[in-house]
Amino acid sequence: MGTTTSATTAATDGATTLADVLVPWFRAHARDLPWRRPETTAWGVLVSEIMLQQTPVARVEEPWRAWLERWPRPSAMAAAPASDVLRAWGKLGYPRRALRLHAAAQAIAADHDDVVPADVETLESLPGIGTYTARAVAAFAHGQRVPVVDTNVRRVVARAVHGDAEAGAAAARDLADVEVLLPRETTDAATMSAALMELGATVCVARGPRCADCPILDRCAWQHRGRPAWDGPVRKAQTWAGTDRQVRGRLLDVLRGAPGPVTAAALEAAWLTDPGQRARCLDSLLVDGLVEPLADGRFALPGEAGDVG
DNA sequence: GACGCGTGGAT
DNA sequence: TATCCAAGCGT
Numbered sequence: 001m002g003t004t005t006s007a008t009t010a011a012t013d014g015a016t017t018l019a020d021v022l023v024p025w026f027r028a029h030a031r032d033l034p035w036r037r038p039e040t041t042a043w044g045v046l047v048s049e050i051m052l053q054q055t056p057v058a059r060v061e062e063p064w065r066a067w068l069e070r071w072p073r074p075s076a077m078a079a080a081p082a083s084d085v086l087r088a089w090g091k092l093g094y095p096r097r098a099l100r101l102h103a104a105a106q107a108i109a110a111d112h113d114d115v116v117p118a119d120v121e122t123l124e125s126l127p128g129i130g131t132y133t134a135r136a137v138a139a140f141a142h143g144q145r146v147p148v149v150d151t152n153v154r155r156v157v158a159r160a161v162h163g164d165a166e167a168g169a170a171a172a173r174d175l176a177d178v179e180v181l182l183p184r185e186t187t188d189a190a191t192m193s194a195a196l197m198e199l200g201a202t203v204c205v206a207r208g209p210r211c212a213d214c215p216i217l218d219r220c221a222w223q224h225r226g227r228p229a230w231d232g233p234v235r236k237a238q239t240w241a242g243t244d245r246q247v248r249g250r251l252l253d254v255l256r257g258a259p260g261p262v263t264a265a266a267l268e269a270a271w272l273t274d275p276g277q278r279a280r281c282l283d284s285l286l287v288d289g290l291v292e293p294l295a296d297g298r299f300a301l302p303g304e305a306g307d308v309g
Numbered sequence: 310g311a312c313g314c315g316t317g318g319a320t
Numbered sequence: 321t322a323t324c325c326a327a328g329c330g331t
Contacts, residue, residue: 052327056318059326093315100329130329150327169310170328197327206325207320237323240315249315288314 018160018216019183019192025215026195031202034061036194042116042141044068049133049140050101055092057201063092074116075109077102081303086290087256095252095290099302100128118142131175136193145189147178152200153193157181159204163221165230166206247271247281252290261300 030036035048047067051060067088071077077085082102089098104126108116116137117123123134131149138144154167157177178196182189203210211217211227222228240246250270254262271278282299285291292302 049327054314054326054328055316056326059317091316093317094328096314097329128329132328136327148327151325152327201327235324236312238325240323243313245314245316252315 017183018181018219019188019195021215021219022195022199023183023188023191026191026198029202030194030198031057033057034065036140040141041072042118042137043072043074045141046104046116046129046133046137047101049136050097050128051092053097053133054094059092063088063090071105073109073114074105075114078106078109082289083301083304086252086301090256091253096288097128099289103127104129116141118144120144120146139190139193143187143190145182145186147175147182148190148193148197149174149178150197150200152198152204153178153196155206156196156200156204159209159222160216160220163225163228164232165222165228166232168232242273244277244281244284247277248285248290251278251282251285255291255299255301261294261298261305263298267299 034040035044040048044064048060048064051064051067070088071080080102082099085098085102086095089095092098107126108114112122117126118138118141120134120138123129123137124131129137135146135148136150138146139148149170151167154170154174157174158164158167161177161181178193181196182192199214199216203214211220211223214220217223251267254266254270258266267282268275268278271281282291286293289302292300292305294300294305
């Protein structure tokens with residue numbers, strides 16, 4: 001980073017746009033994340049985007065490196081059993097993401113010549129790739145000029161453009177909101193999207209925004225309005241202790257930690273508080289395809305026992 | 310549109 | 321210690 005501001009052309013009427021400020025700011029201040037390096041493949045970008053869904057950057061860096069070293073192409077991962085994929089996923093959380101990435105890799109290998117698609121609609125047709133991830137891959141891996149809207153971008157737009165403290169629920173209009181902020185130049189458009197995300201992740205954060213460090217403070221609508229408090233609906237607090245999520249996590253942790261199939265007793269020991277809840281959660285893991293029952297009564301990670309498809 | 314889905318660091 | 325929150329997706 002630290003490159004000089006390479007004459008980002010201002011709008012034809014001479015007005016300085018948001019992109020005129022944020023693109024150079026990004027080039028000077030962006031974190032040096034491994035998936036942003038120029039040698040990163042589209043597959044590497046896709047893997048990073050899936051891992052980063054609801055998971056902080058700091059916890060993704062090392063698993064991402066190991067993942068790309070082990071499975072440098074979609075076909076490599078496609079050939080691995082799901083059990084290997086789930087163990088490599090480790091404790092990143094939301095393991096259904098790993099299963100969907102596995103399925104996406106198989107589809108890319110089988111139907112797309114092992115090349116990560118560049119078309120938003122095609123990307124969205126793949127498992128685990130939704131509105132955000134499809135556009136992130138199209139923009140960051142393939143340089144397309146498409147709006148990329150995640151929770152950071154929605155917060156930045158809510159504040160800087162709409163003058164609200166928080167973004168509220170995601171809406172279809174979010175894409176159009178951001179599209180008008182993108183510069184005409186395709187390459188700069190992708191950088192602008194990355195800049196909006198970076199600003200939201202490092203400066204315009206949810207709690208305790210560092211407005212003194214903000215490059216667009218002088219044109220922030222929220223600032224101009226005196227930074228009024230959020231008066232919209234309050235998000236429901238996440239509960240954790242005793243939830244099915246916790247129980248599922250415990251059960252899966254037993255499977256991941258074992259070298260092979262485990263007994264029903266081993267899973268029962270993972271959650272003694274409420275046997276009914278434990279049974280219900282194990283069943284939901286079976287439904288999700290995260291666990292497989294064996295004929296002898298034991299349980300295994302999918303594909304682990306050699307029972308292919 | 311609301312809900313369920315893991316995990317762990319920050320405050 | 322408890323709560324908040326983190327580059328969403330599928331149902």
